[in-house]
Amino acid sequence: ALGSAADAKTLRLSHNNPPDHPLHIAMQLMADRAEELTDGDLKIRIYPNGQLGNQRESMELVQNCSLDMAKSNTSELEAFYPEYAAFNLPFLFESEEHFWSIINGDIGAEVLTGSVDNGFRGISYLTEGARSFYASKPINSPADLQGMKIRVQPSPSAIRMVELLGGNPTPIAWGELYSALQQGVVDGAENNPTALTTGRHGEVAKFFSLDEHTMVPSVVVISNCAWDGLSDDEKAALDTAAKESMSFQRDQWQGIVDETFAQAEADMGVTVVEVDKAPFIEAVAPMIEETAATSPEIADLISRIQAAAN
Amino acid sequence: MKRILEGIQVTVIVSVFVVLVGCVSWQVITRYALGVPSTVTDEIARFLFIWLALIGGAYTYGQGRHLAIDVIPMMMTGRARLIIEACITLLVASFALFVMIWGGYQLVSRTLDAGQISPSLQIPMGLVYLAIPFAGVVILAYAVVALIELARGRLPMQLINDAPPVE
Amino acid sequence: MNWAVIILFASFGVLMVVGVPIAFSIGISAALTFLLFMSFDQSVFVIAQQMASGLDSFTLLAIPFFILAGNIMNRGGLAMRLVNLAQVIGGRLPGALAHVNVIANMMFGSISGSAVASAAAVGGVMAPLQRKAGYDPSFSAAVNIASSPTGLLIPPSTTFIVYSLITGGTSISALFVAGYLPGILMGVALMTVAAIIAKKRGYPLAPKPSWREIAITARDAILPLGLIVVVMGGIVFGVFTATEASAAAVLYSLFLALAVYREIGLRDLPKIVLESAVTTTIVLFMIGASMGMSRAMAFGDIPYSISDLLLGMSDNPLIILLVINIALLVVGTFMDMTPALLIFTPIFLPVVQSLGMDPVHFGIMMTMNLCIGVCTPPVGSVLFIGCSVGKVPIGSVIKPMMPFYAVLIVLLLVVTYVPEISLFLPQLILNY
Ligand code: NA
Ligand code: NA
Numbered sequence: 001a002l003g004s005a006a007d008a009k010t011l012r013l014s015h016n017n018p019p020d021h022p023l024h025i026a027m028q029l030m031a032d033r034a035e036e037l038t039d040g041d042l043k044i045r046i047y048p049n050g051q052l053g054n055q056r057e058s059m060e061l062v063q064n065c066s067l068d069m070a071k072s073n074t075s076e077l078e079a080f081y082p083e084y085a086a087f088n089l090p091f092l093f094e095s096e097e098h099f100w101s102i103i104n105g106d107i108g109a110e111v112l113t114g115s116v117d118n119g120f121r122g123i124s125y126l127t128e129g130a131r132s133f134y135a136s137k138p139i140n141s142p143a144d145l146q147g148m149k150i151r152v153q154p155s156p157s158a159i160r161m162v163e164l165l166g167g168n169p170t171p172i173a174w175g176e177l178y179s180a181l182q183q184g185v186v187d188g189a190e191n192n193p194t195a196l197t198t199g200r201h202g203e204v205a206k207f208f209s210l211d212e213h214t215m216v217p218s219v220v221v222i223s224n225c226a227w228d229g230l231s232d233d234e235k236a237a238l239d240t241a242a243k244e245s246m247s248f249q250r251d252q253w254q255g256i257v258d259e260t261f262a263q264a265e266a267d268m269g270v271t272v273v274e275v276d277k278a279p280f281i282e283a284v285a286p287m288i289e290e291t292a293a294t295s296p297e298i299a300d301l302i303s304r305i306q307a308a309a310n
Numbered sequence: 311m312k313r314i315l316e317g318i319q320v321t322v323i324v325s326v327f328v329v330l331v332g333c334v335s336w337q338v339i340t341r342y343a344l345g346v347p348s349t350v351t352d353e354i355a356r357f358l359f360i361w362l363a364l365i366g367g368a369y370t371y372g373q374g375r376h377l378a379i380d381v382i383p384m385m386m387t388g389r390a391r392l393i394i395e396a397c398i399t400l401l402v403a404s405f406a407l408f409v410m411i412w413g414g415y416q417l418v419s420r421t422l423d424a425g426q427i428s429p430s431l432q433i434p435m436g437l438v439y440l441a442i443p444f445a446g447v448v449i450l451a452y453a454v455v456a457l458i459e460l461a462r463g464r465l466p467m468q469l470i471n472d473a474p475p476v477e
Numbered sequence: 478m479n480w481a482v483i484i485l486f487a488s489f490g491v492l493m494v495v496g497v498p499i500a501f502s503i504g505i506s507a508a509l510t511f512l513l514f515m516s517f518d519q520s521v522f523v524i525a526q527q528m529a530s531g532l533d534s535f536t537l538l539a540i541p542f543f544i545l546a547g548n549i550m551n552r553g554g555l556a557m558r559l560v561n562l563a564q565v566i567g568g569r570l571p572g573a574l575a576h577v578n579v580i581a582n583m584m585f586g587s588i589s590g591s592a593v594a595s596a597a598a599v600g601g602v603m604a605p606l607q608r609k610a611g612y613d614p615s616f617s618a619a620v621n622i623a624s625s626p627t628g629l630l631i632p633p634s635t636t637f638i639v640y641s642l643i644t645g646g647t648s649i650s651a652l653f654v655a656g657y658l659p660g661i662l663m664g665v666a667l668m669t670v671a672a673i674i675a676k677k678r679g680y681p682l683a684p685k686p687s688w689r690e691i692a693i694t695a696r697d698a699i700l701p702l703g704l705i706v707v708v709m710g711g712i713v714f715g716v717f718t719a720t721e722a723s724a725a726a727v728l729y730s731l732f733l734a735l736a737v738y739r740e741i742g743l744r745d746l747p748k749i750v751l752e753s754a755v756t757t758t759i760v761l762f763m764i765g766a767s768m769g770m771s772r773a774m775a776f777g778d779i780p781y782s783i784s785d786l787l788l789g790m791s792d793n794p795l796i797i798l799l800v801i802n803i804a805l806l807v808v809g810t811f812m813d814m815t816p817a818l819l820i821f822t823p824i825f826l827p828v829v830q831s832l833g834m835d836p837v838h839f840g841i842m843m844t845m846n847l848c849i850g851v852c853t854p855p856v857g858s859v860l861f862i863g864c865s866v867g868k869v870p871i872g873s874v875i876k877p878m879m880p881f882y883a884v885l886i887v888l889l890l891v892v893t894y895v896p897e898i899s900l901f902l903p904q905l906i907l908n909y
Contacts, residue, residue: 012776047775050645052775053526053772054530056530057526057527060421060526060530061522064417064420064519064522065515066515066519066520079429079435119424154352156429156430159349159429169349170341171349171352171353172718173534173536173646174646176646176649176718176719178648179648179650179651179715179907180715180718182907182908183714184715185715185717320747323750323751323754324750324751327541327750327753327754328750330538330541331545331724331727334538335725335728338717338721352535356538359532359537360533362541362761363532363757363761363764363765364762364765366754366755366757366761367758367762367765369754369755370759370762371498373755376499376759376762377498377763377816378493378496379493379811379855380496381496381856382494382495383496394495394496397495398496398497398498401497402497402498405508409504409505409521409524410528413523414525414529416525417525417526420522438529438533439526439529442528442529
């Protein structure tokens with residue numbers, strides 16, 4: 001790396017997905033476009049699989065300027081910029097269109113740049129669709145979750161949500177989840193549909209119940225140091241590349257979900273269940289007020305997101 | 311004085327270990343007996359574990375028990391042995407000072423400033439990371455004592471200990 | 478030319494050979510490598526972060542627990558009862574006591590995750606018996622040394638927990654179940670060699686035990702062996718995760734030692750806990766520093782450089798695996814198992830995965846390879862402890878070790894090239 005051209009910048013981007021993951025492909029597209037738009041002056045080198053650290057570690061390195069860029073989902077980002085908590089609220093987004101209008105609009109842009117005082121800024125949202133429950137039985141209503149041990153990510157909102165729905169939130173490491181599901185250490189989990197195939201969870205959880213409680217996006221962030229080191233042209237190029245990868249990822253995602261369900265149904269015998277969301281929405285409603293109570297900024301953000309729904 | 315300090319370390323290490331066993335057992339019990347899994351034991355256990363590893367690691371250094379290939383130092387005698395041991399101790403001391411204390415201090419202050427909190431217990435992550443500079447100070451203290459001994463021409467206790475290897 | 482490779486390995490090599498504790502050698506060379514890419518302050522920040530954050534894993538908690546359980550079993554009279562049972566099983570084979578030693582190590586290994594603890598506990602009991610029966614002490618020590626690492630393959634095994642962590646979550650249950658066949662094969666291979674040597678030398682058989690003796694020893698060993706049911710049954714049937722199983726192992730062995738056998742009392746516990754904590758932190762401190770090093774390697778593209786080098790040598794997977802095995806055997810001569818695993822897994826795993834090798838199979842191959850390393854000079858923890866409990870100089874066991882090294886290397890190649898040995902059981906039991 002020492003012998004490379006003096007004025008070409010290489011930014012390091014860390015994320016925790018494998019290189020064949022749709023998010024990696026979207027970020028690679030961003031890297032290629034940024035290089036193209038700057039005639040090779042700006043390169044982005046992507047480190048997949050958490051080689052440079054998990055999401056939290058990478059964010060800490062970004063804050064310290066030891067790393068230029070990272071991808072993290074808003075569950076983990078909540079700890080670094082509390083406003084992201086709004087994105088983790090169940091059923092705050094009424095539909096995918098609502099979700100897209102927010103992250104593509106002023107509110108989304110405001111949140112991305114809002115974290116500058118915390119040492120970093122977001123440059124794009126990458127959607128991973130809606131998260132739902134999956135288990136060895138269909139979950140048609142919160143009553144079905146009663147007493148079930150549901151694996152959650154170690155995030156306060158995920159834990160609270162499962163509690164309100166009547167389940168028992170159980171934090172278990174991703175790597176142990178497959179065997180935990182298989183052996184009944186937990187009765188179910190919640191994730192986006194690709195967990196069925198990429199994590200092979202469809203082999204051990206045969207019902208995917210489409211309650212679509214949250215749409216937790218991933219955010220690509222860049223450290224203040226790296227951003228300030230870019231020329232105006234490079235900033236513009238990176239921004240364009242990031243936005244292009246964002247719409248590319250959106251266009252890809254539905255196809256990926258359809259393909260995932262087709263594969264899970266055909267190869268693994270998974271049944272995808274449509275559910276009535278109303279009782280779920282009702283059960284988790286207190287969360288919105290609880291989260292709004294944490295700060296006036298978040299309260300404002302939540303009410304603006306709600307106002308944009310119709 | 312040294313005995314009191316070591317006594318405190320030993321007490322802390324043993325207590326943390328016992329609490330850890332308690333935490334993990336509690337996690338299983340809550341899941342089966344009570345049917346309600348605990349969401350905090352996982353985090354308590356992980357954070358205690360980090361502290362155990364780091365303060366235990368510092369204590370272990372003081373006992374001269376970290377794994378090392380001591381073929382070359384063992385071959386030397388007299389002044390040469392003292393010099394090579396002093397070099398090794400200086401390297402360990404610089405690691406403690408620069409990486410653990412200075413790097414750890416930056417890590418703690420950055421995460422405290424940024425207000426990063428843990429998901430379950432909602433405590434500042436800076437408190438978890440405080441284990442690094444803390445262990446660094448203990449290691450540095452052990453190293454300085456060892457250097458003083460070496461300067462007086464004596465091999466410090468921890469180098470005389472015959473460290474049994476581990477697997 | 479990749480400068481990161483040179484700086485990292487040169488500084489690490491020099492520091493380690495000079496005698497700087499390995500954990501600190503790892504940390505210092507990682508910090509120096511980071512200086513290629515970032516400022517001093519940023520570089521020490523990353524290492525400091527990794528020393529804490531690298532340990533932030535619920536899975537790793539199993540390590541102190543299994544070590545503590547092993548120590549309790551050792552002091553609390555469980556080990557002795559297993560040796561007695563081994564005596565009944567292996568007593569009628571040529572070179573009886575050698576087989577007893579191997580079987581006892583396998584059984585001890587099946588309830589604890591430590592080769593050193595096994596070499597000390599079993600060797601400590603067996604060495605005087607073998608000396609009295611006219612066995613060459615160097616031969617006895619060699620048998621004990623070669624067979625105590627079987628416990629690293631036969632689950633539970635802290636080695637597999639470390640491997641799971643560095644590979645980003647390879648299933649611990651699968652690794653545990655995969656370790657049975659290779660571990661048992663290793664024991665059987667060693668017993669075969671021992672039998673041939675013993676027959677040549679005319680070592681005596683043990684007197685035939687009476688049915689009554691058999692019944693009594695079997696009854697005494699039932700409770701310690703029950704731990705296998707608690708731990709492995711618990712994991713395989715989904716009662717708990719590996720970490721929770723390790724806590725159960727502590728409680729179970731504590732119950733036996735304190736309430737059933739009463740060979741230790743509550744007042745002995747602080748000492749046992751402290752000893753376990755020291756042993757544990759030696760490993761954990763190294764893991765924390767190694768996490769820093771593996772980040773430095775990733776920053777410096779070191780895994781890519783080495784994988785390019787290997788894949789450039791040949792496109793034949795058989796040859797690449799052979800080269801990796803030879804490299805690891807060399808590494809194993811001077812490096813202990815944990816640091817070797819921590820440093821070389823991230824380098825070799827991407828290579829073998831690109832050849833289509835399963836990470837569980839690779840974990841077994843690597844562990845078995847490094848099992849040989851812990852028995853070889855100049856640095857081999859099991860070699861050292863085995864010689865010390867056998868009261869023989871290290872120089873004198875090298876010759877009797879030769880046939881054992883040879884059979885272990887042959888078995889290593891078989892395990893490398895026949896994935897079914899590792900993967901058959903996990904596929905059968907866990908549908909892996
Ligand atoms: Na074992
Ligand atoms: Na060795």
